[in-house]
Amino acid sequence: MTTETSAVRYVGGTAVVDLPPQIDATAEHALNGAYAAAAEHGSKTVLLNFSGVDFLSSTGIALVVGILARARKDGRAITASGLNDHYREIFEITRLADFMKIYADESMALKGEGAG
Amino acid sequence: MMTLTRTFLRVIGRGAATTATPARPQSRARVLESAPIDIAPNDPILAYFHAGSGAVAIDELQLDSPAVNALRAAGVKLVVPLISQGELIGLLNLGRRLSDQEYSADDRRLLEKLAAQASPAVRVAQLVREQEAEVRARERINQELRVAQLIQQQFLPKTLPDLPGWQVAAFYRAAAEVGGDFYDFIDLPDGRMGLVVGDVSGHGVPAALVMATTRSVLRTEAPRLVAPGAVLARVNDFLDADIPANMFVTCLYAVLDPKTGTLRYANAGHDLPFVRHGTVVEELRATGMPLGAMPGMVYVEKEATIGPGDVLLLHSDGLAEAHDQRRAMFGFGRMRTLMGGLGIGQDLIDGLLDALTGFTGPAWEQEDDITLVTLARSAGVAGEHVLLEFRESSAPGNERKIMQRVADVVSDVGLQPKQLERLKTAVSEAAMNAIEHGNHGDPDLPVHVRVAVTDGELVVRIVDNGGGKEIPEAETPDLEAKLAGLQKPRGWGLFLIKNMVDELRTHTTETHHIVELIMRLDEKGADR
Numbered sequence: 313m314t315t316e317t318s319a320v321r322y323v324g325g326t327a328v329v330d331l332p333p334q335i336d337a338t339a340e341h342a343l344n345g346a347y348a349a350a351a352e353h354g355s356k357t358v359l360l361n362f363s364g365v366d367f368l369s370s371t372g373i374a375l376v377v378g379i380l381a382r383a384r385k386d387g388r389a390i391t392a393s394g395l396n397d398h399y400r401e402i403f404e405i406t407r408l409a410d411f412m413k414i415y416a417d418e419s420m421a422l423k424g425e426g427a428g
Numbered sequence: 429m430m431t432l433t434r435t436f437l438r439v440i441g442r443g444a445a446t447t448a449t450p451a452r453p454q455s456r457a458r459v460l461e462s463a464p465i466d467i468a469p470n471d472p473i474l475a476y477f478h479a480g481s482g483a484v485a486i487d488e489l490q491l492d493s494p495a496v497n498a499l500r501a502a503g504v505k506l507v508v509p510l511i512s513q514g515e516l517i518g519l520l521n522l523g524r525r526l527s528d529q530e531y532s533a534d535d536r537r538l539l540e541k542l543a544a545q546a547s548p549a550v551r552v553a554q555l556v557r558e559q560e561a562e563v564r565a566r567e568r569i570n571q572e573l574r575v576a577q578l579i580q581q582q583f584l585p586k587t588l589p590d591l592p593g594w595q596v597a598a599f600y601r602a603a604a605e606v607g608g609d610f611y612d613f614i615d616l617p618d619g620r621m622g623l624v625v626g627d628v629s630g631h632g633v634p635a636a637l638v639m640a641t642t643r644s645v646l647r648t649e650a651p652r653l654v655a656p657g658a659v660l661a662r663v664n665d666f667l668d669a670d671i672p673a674n675m676f677v678t679c680l681y682a683v684l685d686p687k688t689g690t691l692r693y694a695n696a697g698h699d700l701p702f703v704r705h706g707t708v709v710e711e712l713r714a715t716g717m718p719l720g721a722m723p724g725m726v727y728v729e730k731e732a733t734i735g736p737g738d739v740l741l742l743h744s745d746g747l748a749e750a751h752d753q754r755r756a757m758f759g760f761g762r763m764r765t766l767m768g769g770l771g772i773g774q775d776l777i778d779g780l781l782d783a784l785t786g787f788t789g790p791a792w793e794q795e796d797d798i799t800l801v802t803l804a805r806s807a808g809v810a811g812e813h814v815l816l817e818f819r820e821s822s823a824p825g826n827e828r829k830i831m832q833r834v835a836d837v838v839s840d841v842g843l844q845p846k847q848l849e850r851l852k853t854a855v856s857e858a859a860m861n862a863i864e865h866g867n868h869g870d871p872d873l874p875v876h877v878r879v880a881v882t883d884g885e886l887v888v889r890i891v892d893n894g895g896g897k898e899i900p901e902a903e904t905p906d907l908e909a910k911l912a913g914l915q916k917p918r919g920w921g922l923f924l925i926k927n928m929v930d931e932l933r934t935h936t937t938e939t940h941h942i943v944e945l946i947m948r949l950d951e952k953g954a955d956r
Binding site (some may be wrong): 334398 | 734824825828829846849850853856857860904907910911912913917918919920921922924927
């Protein structure tokens with residue numbers, strides 16, 4: 313199994329995580345590593361950038377849930393941007409959308425409130 | 429001083445030629461150079477040597493013996509047999525003495541003593557040499573078998589054809605000696621499929637090479653000629669010109685129209701295929717001479733229909749002609765009876781092989797190659813149109829492959845883009861469950877996928893080998909509990925599938941899980 317990596321960029325107090333194209337079991341290392349890096353950096357908000365994602369599985373959802381659980385424990389906010397209509401629907405069906413703000417794109421997410 | 433000549437004899441014994449080791453000639457000796465002398469097994473001289481009378485003066489012999497004549501011609505005067513454990517293993521041949529005097533009684537005694545002492549050592553040297561030759565021969569045979577296997581594997585199909593509405597499975601296992609079995613699927617015009625199963629007489633590299641040639645000619649001629657009788661006649665004429673003496677190829681060639689189930693076939697001396705209608709199994713009869721046996725043969729064509737739910741089995745004699753420890757044969761009748769009660773596809777093959785193991789016992793050494801090729805036509809329902817049927821191995825990540833194949837084939841059935849995305853997620857999730865939970869990630873276990881359109885519905889059926897344990901109901905995961913760390917983050921698959929499709933049907937048998945994902949093709953489904 314290949315292991316994907318994801319890049320973390322820091323914009324203000326937000327750590328922007330550019331997710332790999334495939335969010336399933338292969339993305340575990342990338343996602344958890346990115347969150348750990350953001351946490352070490354002291355970012356208050358972690359933005360998961362889904363704009364490059366073309367496959368999201370239930371295992372990928374579990375990874376997002378796991379990160380969300382850690383962030384809530386750490387007092388850190390998780391937001392998401394760049395979800396296509398289908399994955400946005402999945403975030404709503406799974407109720408992940410109730411626990412993380414979802415923005416249309418990265419710039420809106422960085423502007424903060426009002427664009428979700 | 430005696431002269432040990434370089435002349436030595438081939439002695440026929442133990443079914444193989446043996447030679448006594450020659451002594452190194454002394455530089456001052458007069459050396460008699462001559463070719464080895466063969467002694468025929470019925471030459472009367474052998475009786476002399478066997479009699480153990482010691483050194484034999486060749487010139488004094490009154491025998492009508494070709495060997496004696498040959499020895500005289502080579503200048504040999506005295507022969508001392510080398511006897512080991514009562515067996516003649518070689519000869520010490522001596523030419524004329526340097527002094528030109530006759531050999532004395534003392535000389536002879538000395539020579540006989542020398543021969544008695546040398547014989548065991550010579551015998552040991554011969555045995556070592558024989559053993560070395562045997563090892564070399566065995567290595568050569570093993571190497572040949574490896575080459576034969578390589579050729580054989582190279583020319584067998586790497587993948588099975590995807591025929592909508594049909595389930596195809598094939599099995600080939602070489603015997604230790606590699607028997608020259610082969611099978612093939614050949615794409616033909618108008619969506620038809622050529623089916624080949626054959627058996628080359630003989631074993632090893634020669635059989636493998638003839639198999640490779642036969643396959644190549646079949647592949648060239650089949651799409652051009654199509655008609656099975658004409659194809660076999662052409663291949664026969666081609667092979668007849670080039671095939672080694674005493675070799676031939678039995679071959680069944682059939683042309684299947686997967687849309688109608690029509691099967692036209694001709695037979696060049698091969699075992700008759702079986703077709704199962706319901707629980708009734710019958711042979712597809714057709715006769716003809718094996719390929720390469722004689723030129724100008726005509727092969728009669730026959731036609732059969734493989735109806736919905738019917739199963740075709742092509743095979744070689746490796747299974748039916750297997751023997752148990754009491755030399756009883758497995759038999760075509762037993763195969764036929766078994767086929768009536770077994771499943772389809774890989775299940776049919778596994779069932780036959782299990783029965784063979786039960787028949788022969790575990791210590792059985794496979795006598796001949798075993799080849800089984802089976803095609804089962806979906807039973808179908810009225811108005812059903814099967815778009816795709818295939819199987820994928822249970823390797824991690826293959827859920828994406830399955831998803832993509834299904835997505836490609838449903839592109840024009842009328843799904844809205846939103847429905848297509850939902851279906852893709854549902855298919856990948858169901859396939860992942862089949863791979864991880866049903867088949868426990870065992871790459872040898874396949875996931876069967878069937879995509880069909882019935883009256884207003886698209887049905888994707890995904891089947892794995894995880895029978896016996898019911899698929900649980902899809903429950904709504906407790907996200908709050910997961911976020912609070914009270915439950916594991918996983919457990920979204922079935923919930924997602926249920927929410928992505930219009931209907932989710934699951935069924936568990938003793939051997940399989942069957943999951944059906946249904947998307948409605950009317951506006952109601954699209955608007956959902």
